[in-house]
Amino acid sequence: MKKLKKLIAGALAVAVSAVCMMPFASGAASRPDPNGDGYFNIADATYIVQYLGGRFSPKDLSKLDVDGNGVVSQMDVRCIQLYEAGAWTW
Helix, strand or coil, rough: CCHHHHHHHHHHHHHHHHHHHHCCCCCHHHCCCCCCCCCHHHHHHHHHHHHHHCCCCCCHHHCCCCCCCCCCCCCHHHHHHHHHCCCCCC
């Protein structure tokens, strides 16, 4: 059972990585900056989490859509976390 859970977790990690990498094949120029501080880092993930929690309502949601699917969600946070962990790059 533990081996099955590890296998599923590994497969999900690969799938999430693949989804996060797709929109950024064109290069670093397309990298968003959700919080607008000039850096793409874990602070951007925190900014998105705060938006999802209802803390504020930014005017331009496209900056928060990191994975480029048209929806601001936890997947955008996950993409930033994977980038910070070195699991994928632009």
